[in-house]
Amino acid sequence: MSEWRKDPVVDRWVIISTERGKRPFDYKEVEEKRKIQVCPLCEGNEKLTPPEIAAYRTVGTAKDSPGWRVRVVPNKFPAVKTEGEAALRQRGVYACMSGTGVHEVIVESTVHEPGLDTQPVAQVEEVIRMWRDRLLKLRKDKRFKYIHIFKNTGQAAGASLEHVHSQLIAMPMVPAEIRLEIEGMKNYREEKGSCVMCDMIRQETAEKVRVVADGEMFLCFTPFASRFPFETWILPKEHLHDFGAIRAEQLRELASVLRDTLKMITAAVKNMPYNLILHTSPVNQDEERIYHWHIEIIPRLTVMAGFELGTGCYINPTPPEMAAQSLREARESLLPDDMGVRGGEPACLTGR
Amino acid sequence: MSEWRKDPVVDRWVIISTERGKRPFDYKEVEEKRKIQVCPLCEGNEKLTPPEIAAYRTVGTAKDSPGWRVRVVPNKFPAVKTEGEAALRQRGVYACMSGTGVHEVIVESTVHEPGLDTQPVAQVEEVIRMWRDRLLKLRKDKRFKYIHIFKNTGQAAGASLEHVHSQLIAMPMVPAEIRLEIEGMKNYREEKGSCVMCDMIRQETAEKVRVVADGEMFLCFTPFASRFPFETWILPKEHLHDFGAIRAEQLRELASVLRDTLKMITAAVKNMPYNLILHTSPVNQDEERIYHWHIEIIPRLTVMAGFELGTGCYINPTPPEMAAQSLREARESLLPDDMGVRGGEPACLTGR
Numbered sequence: 001m002s003e004w005r006k007d008p009v010v011d012r013w014v015i016i017s018t019e020r021g022k023r024p025f026d027y028k029e030v031e032e033k034r035k036i037q038v039c040p041l042c043e044g045n046e047k048l049t050p051p052e053i054a055a056y057r058t059v060g061t062a063k064d065s066p067g068w069r070v071r072v073v074p075n076k077f078p079a080v081k082t083e084g085e086a087a088l089r090q091r092g093v094y095a096c097m098s099g100t101g102v103h104e105v106i107v108e109s110t111v112h113e114p115g116l117d118t119q120p121v122a123q124v125e126e127v128i129r130m131w132r133d134r135l136l137k138l139r140k141d142k143r144f145k146y147i148h149i150f151k152n153t154g155q156a157a158g159a160s161l162e163h164v165h166s167q168l169i170a171m172p173m174v175p176a177e178i179r180l181e182i183e184g185m186k187n188y189r190e191e192k193g194s195c196v197m198c199d200m201i202r203q204e205t206a207e208k209v210r211v212v213a214d215g216e217m218f219l220c221f222t223p224f225a226s227r228f229p230f231e232t233w234i235l236p237k238e239h240l241h242d243f244g245a246i247r248a249e250q251l252r253e254l255a256s257v258l259r260d261t262l263k264m265i266t267a268a269v270k271n272m273p274y275n276l277i278l279h280t281s282p283v284n285q286d287e288e289r290i291y292h293w294h295i296e297i298i299p300r301l302t303v304m305a306g307f308e309l310g311t312g313c314y315i316n317p318t319p320p321e322m323a324a325q326s327l328r329e330a331r332e333s334l335l336p337d338d339m340g341v342r343g344g345e346p347a348c349l350t351g352r
Numbered sequence: 353m354s355e356w357r358k359d360p361v362v363d364r365w366v367i368i369s370t371e372r373g374k375r376p377f378d379y380k381e382v383e384e385k386r387k388i389q390v391c392p393l394c395e396g397n398e399k400l401t402p403p404e405i406a407a408y409r410t411v412g413t414a415k416d417s418p419g420w421r422v423r424v425v426p427n428k429f430p431a432v433k434t435e436g437e438a439a440l441r442q443r444g445v446y447a448c449m450s451g452t453g454v455h456e457v458i459v460e461s462t463v464h465e466p467g468l469d470t471q472p473v474a475q476v477e478e479v480i481r482m483w484r485d486r487l488l489k490l491r492k493d494k495r496f497k498y499i500h501i502f503k504n505t506g507q508a509a510g511a512s513l514e515h516v517h518s519q520l521i522a523m524p525m526v527p528a529e530i531r532l533e534i535e536g537m538k539n540y541r542e543e544k545g546s547c548v549m550c551d552m553i554r555q556e557t558a559e560k561v562r563v564v565a566d567g568e569m570f571l572c573f574t575p576f577a578s579r580f581p582f583e584t585w586i587l588p589k590e591h592l593h594d595f596g597a598i599r600a601e602q603l604r605e606l607a608s609v610l611r612d613t614l615k616m617i618t619a620a621v622k623n624m625p626y627n628l629i630l631h632t633s634p635v636n637q638d639e640e641r642i643y644h645w646h647i648e649i650i651p652r653l654t655v656m657a658g659f660e661l662g663t664g665c666y667i668n669p670t671p672p673e674m675a676a677q678s679l680r681e682a683r684e685s686l687l688p689d690d691m692g693v694r695g696g697e698p699a700c701l702t703g704r
Contacts, residue, residue, distance in 0.1 A: 005577040008548050009536040010529075013665040014577045022581060022669040024620040024678050027653045079659075079667045092555040093548060094576045150658030158657025167658070175663030177362075184361040196360050196445060203444040224446045225357040225366045229374060268376040277662035296662075301379045304656055305510025306502030306519070307431075310629035310648075311527030313365045315431045317374040326376050 002080060002099030004172070011176045015079045015099060040076070041163035043110035049073040053104060054133065056126055069123065070130045071107040078103035079169065086143045086172030102138060102170035106130055109164050114271075115153055116164055117262035125255035127166070131278065132251070134168055135244045139283035144170040146178060146282050154273025157300045166276070174282045181279065185290050195239050197292035200224075210324045212264065217250050218257045222320035222327070228302060229318035230268060230327065232261055234295040241291035243280035258295065260331070265299060267330035273300040354432060354451030356524070363528045367431045367451060392428070393515035395462035401425040405456060406485065408478055421475065422482045423459040424520075430455035431521065438495045438524030454490060454522035458482055461516050466623075467505055468516055469614035477607035479518070483630065484603070486520055487596045491635035496522040498530060498634050506625025509652040518628070526634045533631065537642050549644035550591050552576075562676045564616065569602050570609045574672035574679070580654060581670035582620060582679065584613055586647040593643040595632035610647065612683070617651060619682040625652040 003016045040048035046064045054072040061067025080101025088097050108127045135147045151166040152159040188196040204221045213220040220234045266272050275298045281291040355368045392400035398416045406424040413419025432453025440449050460479045487499045503518040504511040540548040556573045565572040572586045618624050627650045633643040660666050
């Protein structure tokens, strides 16, 4: 059984695999393990994963067989376990709780491709809809306080399977990153009376230098204090705290903006490794309407080292203004057919 | 000129290289650049570095020539620049300041070796003394609020030069990690009336399972909520906030404990990549006597991915209890001669 442990000094939770821990020897074998012969996420190999939790499939096709377009399965090596109460136990100065949580894999295509950028916009739309559906489903479990949805693409970004997929971890606490964001948003609102993210959208739209794509409902830009080269955020222009409440037309535009952004990023640097992180309000507690949900795309060209780990500060060798320009230039280099075209109409990105 | 930029939501500072930014093309060349022909840190190549700032040398030898044992030079590609006022400028929602700071490289041996673990204890002692000397010197500059000293060993830990060295970055603000630690220590003290680190030392000494080495003045253990496999901390047993005030006998024992710990870590997993981070109290402000200085050694066998970056939480596949046992076993496998022997006496680690 795994265990959540809390650092006694700072608000930092760690999932410790107490059950099947890795000894020094296991780390020496890492390279070997990467050479997987058969991909368990490919269409036709459904029996190689644990039983399916959810899927969008052609009517009449059976669970755990071909016919799906997006498929959700439990992580075969979950960091957390579904059973157990999320009750804090104190052991002297230390606090811990059982490793309660849910760890799911969202398979984003039937085909063995590494990136979401090569998928049609309609497919990306189904992926985002599945994120929403799983969020709505899992927050009915009152033990969970945050549903974390993310993607690791490329080895440097921590992907252990090449086949295009995202992950979901339901957690029994609000993690520090989200708590600190909420705190920052509250402080800003108290001081200025407005949402800092809404104000950022206004300033970015006016200044233009960091804008990558300006849609009707979403703004895509490289943040002023980008931690990583080519870091790119996508924000709904409307103040919305809850990704779970995304509307159909927003979902459609988001799919197009996200797909095209990933295309630009991978065009700028070939095989760019990146993490994609959905930031949304916590669940099952006082609603945090103050929050402004968004997506952060974090390319992993630099290594987080002793400076970053020790201070929480970052060194970014690519100014976001230069990154945005490079991404806009990358868009120019792509063929119109490459970009999000839906029903003959250019996607929001290409048209503006 | 580089620039410090602050995230408008959370307390996160980023150094942006606004002057000589890296375009997409530069990242494609990373592999090429690693193949350095001549090591600028080796004895005899002193002219390849910027002029020496400080050194421990044989009497009569000249600056920027052989004869040194530990040598400090400016980083050739500094993340920050010494000139400039540390004054905050507001640009709409965003805050920034000029990239004020100091970025130094401490060359830890004349010989081209990658790790501090292969150095004699006396050499490690001189390295630690140099860290102290630089800290004491740089805090005289009132612009600086924190002196961050760290080591990156191995590519996965962000080392760009193989030759054994550490780095120092003097910063015009107290970084979030240190600020959050101080906050946590304050909260604990208010609640319990004692120092959380002192209480941890008491509990670890009693429980023993996570202890790697128990010296007279220092305790070395794997923290209860270890973020990384084989993460190891070294704490002075006495409550001391300021590393700069380290006494001669403490410096001597710390050298021995640190050298032997690094030996165990690299014996457990060959070529273990790791960061070493010195955590000490801020400088030039209300003294933070509440702080308890310590060293964190962070092996980098796992990749920080979308879970870690999005939540600030970690998944650690090696329980610290198992890590401590592996490190103690690794010590057994080392020859007595390998370990810290000083004047015929076994070092604190081996003797206890």
